[in-house]
Amino acid sequence: MRIGGARVNNKLRVAIVGSTGYGGVELIRFFQNHPQVEITSVISSSSSGESIADGFPHLTEVIRRPLDGVDPAEIATRADLVFTATPSGVSAKLVPSLLEAGLKVIDLSGDFRLKDGSVYEHWYKHPAPSADLLERAVYGMAEVYGDEVKGKDFISNPGCYPTATLLGLIPAVEAGWIDPSTIIIDAKSGVSGAGRGTSLTSHYAEMNENFKAYKLNKHQHIPEIEQILGNITGSPVTVTFTTHLVPMTRGIMSTMYAKLTGEHSDREIVDLYRKYYENRPFVRVREPGIWPSTKEVYGSNYCDIGFSVDPRTGRLTIISVIDNLVKGASGQAIQNMNLMMGWEENLGLNMTPVYP
Numbered sequence: 001m002r003i004g005g006a007r008v009n010n011k012l013r014v015a016i017v018g019s020t021g022y023g024g025v026e027l028i029r030f031f032q033n034h035p036q037v038e039i040t041s042v043i044s045s046s047s048s049g050e051s052i053a054d055g056f057p058h059l060t061e062v063i064r065r066p067l068d069g070v071d072p073a074e075i076a077t078r079a080d081l082v083f084t085a086t087p088s089g090v091s092a093k094l095v096p097s098l099l100e101a102g103l104k105v106i107d108l109s110g111d112f113r114l115k116d117g118s119v120y121e122h123w124y125k126h127p128a129p130s131a132d133l134l135e136r137a138v139y140g141m142a143e144v145y146g147d148e149v150k151g152k153d154f155i156s157n158p159g160c161y162p163t164a165t166l167l168g169l170i171p172a173v174e175a176g177w178i179d180p181s182t183i184i185i186d187a188k189s190g191v192s193g194a195g196r197g198t199s200l201t202s203h204y205a206e207m208n209e210n211f212k213a214y215k216l217n218k219h220q221h222i223p224e225i226e227q228i229l230g231n232i233t234g235s236p237v238t239v240t241f242t243t244h245l246v247p248m249t250r251g252i253m254s255t256m257y258a259k260l261t262g263e264h265s266d267r268e269i270v271d272l273y274r275k276y277y278e279n280r281p282f283v284r285v286r287e288p289g290i291w292p293s294t295k296e297v298y299g300s301n302y303c304d305i306g307f308s309v310d311p312r313t314g315r316l317t318i319i320s321v322i323d324n325l326v327k328g329a330s331g332q333a334i335q336n337m338n339l340m341m342g343w344e345e346n347l348g349l350n351m352t353p354v355y356p
């Protein structure tokens, strides 16, 4: 722990704004296992001075210092890098002052992912951050843009659904093996994807033994997926994207369908993906005929992907699963921090999924 200014053990000093949310608490869990990081400030806008263990008894004796308030200048005296695990709209207002205070920032919200402010305002219904900051934010999908993350000071962490979906689509789109104009994405998420704040949707009686579609054709992750696919193909891409809430705590399964542009076997598809993700520690490609389930990545930073070619329809089905709180949020954010700092990408993240 840094006390009054001096860094102890030469570790990176990290602060977490939104530490009392699901993403923040998951960052704390993973940092217990990170050799180069010291959490020097856990921050709350509503409970400063209190113990985080009051709201999260599982953190008793894990974090001993009380929650700090949201004061960028003060955060900069305690930390070198700050994670903003804050709601969209909040990050847009807070991040500029954190950067001005000299902090490195990794933002987990959707506020800095879209490069065009008017697109952001259309989908998120909040005023967009400045064009300069949207330009400066690096989209931290390590498997695709890892080289751009290295050495940078401001990373926008990808959304949970876009992470599962884009990791499942990009190799086939980039190879030209599927027609981007035919992509349909059918995605499901556990309830923790909506954060800790209570709502009618996450009420036990509404969610248990229920399966419901939501935000049809209006989901804020549609433009994020389209932006990245458009960058890869070099021309605009539109997708059909439907999200569902399923009665489980964690996990996302994204099932994607697209027309193949030529004849390819399951084996060839698997080999294409294995080559694309060669040396990437967190993407695991299943053998033909084996499809991943959400429990196989639970609590881990893995994204597991499986395929099925249908010669009858000429379509490829891709199944991609992640833990929304880990690869979809905090784990991926730590992966980005490792790359920013020039460390091994998997430092502190080698967690085997919890099973069963």
Ligand SMILES: NC(=O)C1=CN([C@@H]2O[C@H](COP(=O)(O)OP(=O)(O)OC[C@H]3O[C@@H](n4cnc5c(N)ncnc54)[C@H](OP(=O)(O)O)[C@@H]3O)[C@@H](O)[C@H]2O)C=CC1
Pocket (backbone or CB within 6 Å): 017, 018, 019, 020, 021, 022, 023, 024, 043, 044, 045, 046, 047, 070, 084, 085, 086, 087, 088, 090, 108, 109, 110, 158, 159, 160, 192, 193, 194, 195, 196, 197, 324, 325, 328, 329
């Ligand atoms: N849950 C998930 O699976 C994923 C979430 N995300 C994104 O990550 C971010 C965090 O998500 P998640 O942890 O689930 O959300 P939660 O709702 O669980 O937590 C958000 C936290 O933000 C803090 N907060 C609220 N208002 C302010 C404010 N004005 N200033 C500072 N802090 C504030 C709150 O804590 P306090 O009141 O103590 O300040 C709250 O605990 C969101 O933008 C979300 O969209 C991204 C990918 C996946």
Ligand SMILES: CC(=O)N[C@@H](CCC(=O)OP(=O)(O)O)C(=O)O
Pocket (backbone or CB within 6 Å): 088, 108, 109, 110, 111, 158, 159, 160, 189, 190, 191, 192, 193, 194, 220, 221, 243, 245
């Ligand atoms: C289950 C559930 O409700 N999930 C949320 C994910 C929100 C999220 O992570 O939002 P940003 O990535 O845009 O910050 C949703 O579908 O809106």
